Amino acid sequence: MIDFLIIGGGVVGSALVRELSHYQGRTVLLEKGRKLSGVQSTHNSALVHPPAMMPPAKGKLKAELGRHGSRIHLTLADRFDVPVFQNGAIVTARTDEEIKALAALKKQSEKESIHTLTLLSKEAMLEREPNLNPELKGGLFMPEAMSADTALLTDRLAANARRNGAEIHTGMEVADLRSTGSAFEVETTSGRVFHSRFVINAAGAASASIASMIEEHVPFETVPRRGEYMVLGKQASGYINHIIYPPPTSKTKGVLIIPQPDGTIRLGPTDTKQESFQHALPTEQGMEQIRREIDLLAADIPYELTERLYAGIRSSITDPDFYIRPSATYPRLIHLAGLDSPGVTASPAVASYVLHEIIRRIEPVHRKTNPDLFGY
Numbered sequence: 057m058i059d060f061l062i063i064g065g066g067v068v069g070s071a072l073v074r075e076l077s078h079y080q081g082r083t084v085l086l087e088k089g090r091k092l093s094g095v096q097s098t099h100n101s102a103l104v105h106p107p108a109m110m111p112p113a114k115g116k117l118k119a120e121l122g123r124h125g126s127r128i129h130l131t132l133a134d135r136f137d138v139p140v141f142q143n144g145a146i147v148t149a150r151t152d153e154e155i156k157a158l159a160a161l162k163k164q165s166e167k168e169s170i171h172t173l174t175l176l177s178k179e180a181m182l183e184r185e186p187n188l189n190p191e192l193k194g195g196l197f198m199p200e201a202m203s204a205d206t207a208l209l210t211d212r213l214a215a216n217a218r219r220n221g222a223e224i225h226t227g228m229e230v231a232d233l234r235s236t237g238s239a240f241e242v243e244t245t246s247g248r249v250f251h252s253r254f255v256i257n258a259a260g261a262a263s264a265s266i267a268s269m270i271e272e273h274v275p276f277e278t279v280p281r282r283g284e285y286m287v288l289g290k291q292a293s294g295y296i297n298h299i300i301y302p303p304p305t306s307k308t309k310g311v312l313i314i315p316q317p318d319g320t321i322r323l324g325p326t327d328t329k330q331e332s333f334q335h336a337l338p339t340e341q342g343m344e345q346i347r348r349e350i351d352l353l354a355a356d357i358p359y360e361l362t363e364r365l366y367a368g369i370r371s372s373i374t375d376p377d378f379y380i381r382p383s384a385t386y387p388r389l390i391h392l393a394g395l396d397s398p399g400v401t402a403s404p405a406v407a408s409y410v411l412h413e414i415i416r417r418i419e420p421v422h423r424k425t426n427p428d429l430f431g432y
C-alpha cells in the first residue's frame with residue numbers, strides 16, 4: 057500500500073514529492089510525460105516574482121504561498137546548484153499617474169513588511185538600464201526578483217526525493233481514480249493499478265479531468281489562457297540587465313523582459329483566452345503584441361536575434377486564487393487547481409502547505425530520522 061500518491065510531475069508535484077520524501081511512508085509520483093516538467097512548468101517566464109508583485113488583493117493564498125516561496129527559492133537554487141539570474145527587477149512607469157501608482161505600491165508593500173523597494177528617477181533608472189525606452193518616467197526597483205532554470209530545479213527536486221526513497225514514474229498517465237472506501241485505486245492507461253491511502257491531484261491543467269474521474273461535482277472550473285513568448289539568443293545577453301515589468305495593472309503582470317541564467321532573454325507573455333488546454337502554439341498576433349508592448353519598454357530591441365518562439369497555457373480557474381483543498385467527499389484526496397502564476401515561485405511553499413496545513417490535520421506524519429535535504 058502506498059501512503060502518498062501524487063498525480064503530475066510539474067514543478068509543484070516535484071516539490072511535493074521531495075517534501076513528502078522527508079517523512080515516513082511510501083511516496084509515489086506518476087507523470088504522464090516522458091520527462092518531468094514538460095508542460096506548464098517549462099513553458100513560462102521562469103521568473104521568481106518578488107514579494108511586492110504578489111499582493112493579497114490578487115488572491116490571499118497566492119500572496120501567502122508566493123511570498124513564502126519567493127523567500128525560499130534562492131536558498132533552494134543555491135543548495136541544488138540551479139543557475140539563476142539574480143539582478144532584481146524594475147517595474148516601470150510611463151505617466152505621472154503610474155509614478156504615483158509605484159509610490160503607492162511601495163507604501164502598501166511597507167505596510168505588509170516589505171522594506172526592500174527603491175523608487176528610481178528616470179535618470180537613475182536609465183543609468184542602470186541605458187537601453188530602456190527614454191520616454192519612461194521612472195521605476196521601482198525590487199531586488200528579490202530572479203529567473204531560474206525551472207527544468208533543472210524540477211529534476212533536482214525529484215532526484216532528491218528519489219534519494220530519500222520516493223518512487224517517481226514517468227510515462228504513466230492516470231486514466232481512472234476510484235475509492236475503495238479505505239483507500240484509492242489509481243489506474244494508468246497501461247493498466248497498472250496503484251493502491252494509495254492519500255492521492256494528491258497536482259496535474260496542472262488536467263486537475264479538473266482527474267477530479268472528474270471520482271468527484272460527482274468538480275469544485276473548480278478551469279479556464280485555459282495562453283501566454284506566448286519570443287526568445288532572444290545568447291548574443292543579446294547584457295542588452296538588458298534586470299527583469300523589466302511594464303506599469304502594474306489590476307489584471308495581469310503584462311509583457312515583460314526577462315533575462316535568463318543562460319544568457320537568453322525572454323519577451324512575453326501575452327494573455328489570451330482559448331478553448332482548450334491543447335495546442336499551445338505561438339501566433340502571429342501574439343508576436344505583434346509582444347513587439348508593440350516591448351517597444352514601449354525598451355529602445356532598439358535586437359529582434360533579429362530571436363532564436364525561438366513558444367507558448368504555454370496557464371492552468372487558471374474562474375476563481376483568481378489558488379485552489380488547494382481536500383475533496384469534500386474524500387478527505388484524503390487533495391486537489392491542487394488554479395496554480396497559474398506565481399506557481400513556480402510558490403511551489404516549495406505549496407508543498408509545505410499541503411503537508412502541514414492539510415495532511416497533518418488529518419493524521420500525524422513523522423519525519424525520517426536522517427533525510428537528505430539537499431543531495432541530488
Ligand SMILES: Cc1cc2nc3c(=O)[nH]c(=O)nc-3n(C[C@H](O)[C@H](O)[C@H](O)COP(=O)(O)OP(=O)(O)OC[C@H]3O[C@@H](n4cnc5c(N)ncnc54)[C@H](O)[C@@H]3O)c2cc1C
Nearest residue numbers: 064066067068088097100101103230260283398399400401
Ligand atoms: C505563460 C505562463 C507564464 C508563467 N510565468 C510564471 C512565472 O514567471 N513565475 C511563476 O511563478 N509562475 C509562472 N507561471 C505559472 C507556473 O508555470 C505554474 O504555476 C506551474 O508551472 C504549475 O506547476 P504544476 O506542477 O502545477 O503544473 P504543470 O507543470 O502543468 O504539471 C502538471 C503535470 O501533470 C501531468 N499530468 C497531466 N495529466 C496527467 C495524468 N492523467 N496522469 C499523470 N500525469 C498527468 C502533466 O503532464 C504535467 O507534467 C506561468 C505559467 C504560464 C503558462
